[in-house]
Amino acid sequence: xxxxxxxxxxxxxxxxxxxxxxxxxxxxxxxxxxxxxxxxxxxxxxxxxxxxxxxxxxxxxxxxxxxxxxxxxxxxxxxxxxxxxxxxxxxxxxxxxxxxxxxxxxxxxx
Amino acid sequence: xxxxxxxxxxxxxxxxxxxxxxxxxxxxxxxxxxxxxxxxxxxxxxxxxxxxxxxxxxxxxxxxxxxxxxxxxxxxxxxxxxxxxxxxxxxxxxxxxxxxxxxxxxxxxxxxx
Numbered sequence: 311x312x313x314x315x316x317x318x319x320x321x322x323x324x325x326x327x328x329x330x331x332x333x334x335x336x337x338x339x340x341x342x343x344x345x346x347x348x349x350x351x352x353x354x355x356x357x358x359x360x361x362x363x364x365x366x367x368x369x370x371x372x373x374x375x376x377x378x379x380x381x382x383x384x385x386x387x388x389x390x391x392x393x394x395x396x397x398x399x400x401x402x403x404x405x406x407x408x409x410x411x412x413x414x415x416x417x418x419x420x
Numbered sequence: 421x422x423x424x425x426x427x428x429x430x431x432x433x434x435x436x437x438x439x440x441x442x443x444x445x446x447x448x449x450x451x452x453x454x455x456x457x458x459x460x461x462x463x464x465x466x467x468x469x470x471x472x473x474x475x476x477x478x479x480x481x482x483x484x485x486x487x488x489x490x491x492x493x494x495x496x497x498x499x500x501x502x503x504x505x506x507x508x509x510x511x512x513x514x515x516x517x518x519x520x521x522x523x524x525x526x527x528x529x530x531x532x533x
Binding site: 341344346351352353354355358400402404407408409410411412413 | 464468519521522523526527
């Protein structure tokens with residue numbers, strides 16, 4: 311059965327800190343992995359990763375995938391209070407569907 | 421606004437009643453997904469459509485749940501004889517095709533009393 315583990319489940323930091331969120335997975339026929347940010351409403355798309363070792367970057371956020379070790383990390387530098395959200399990772403099981411992890415709840419204090 | 425829309429945004433019902441939710445995907449997206457999310461959990465897959473064809477249903481989807489996408493555009497999710505355990509956020513998402521990023525609607529929050 312497909313399995314996604316995210317760590318930590320919860321994290322509290324202060325503005326300006328750098329955080330690293332982890333996602334490990336066991337998915338048959340892996341094709342890609344997506345990261346989403348969820349605030350009070352629906353998840354919003356951040357990154358799609360398909361190749362190992364190639365960093366995707368958007369502003370202060372970056373992410374990388376390791377297909378050999380079956381994990382991905384999401385980095386946020388110089389955190390702001392607006393980064394407070396739940397961050398979800400979702401590996402794609404080719405031919406089936408995305409499997410969402412439980413998420414990491416990030417709280418950024420002023 | 422050309423994103424995914426859902427209606428209603430909130431629904432409160434009594435146990436045993438039927439409810440129906442609607443989702444309008446991004447217009448050119450062929451795939452439409454339904455998820456359920458409870459507090460502290462990630463979205464849980466329910467079912468998805470490729471155009472009007474329902475291609476997969478989760479084993480977790482009981483017979484009380486049914487979904488349609490009659491013309492390959494909007495979709496409805498119906499829950500019959502609601503139970504308190506059905507209380508959750510129901511999310512709809514769409515994607516251009518298989519494996520593409522899914523874009524989510526705002527969700528319908530269901531409360532069963």
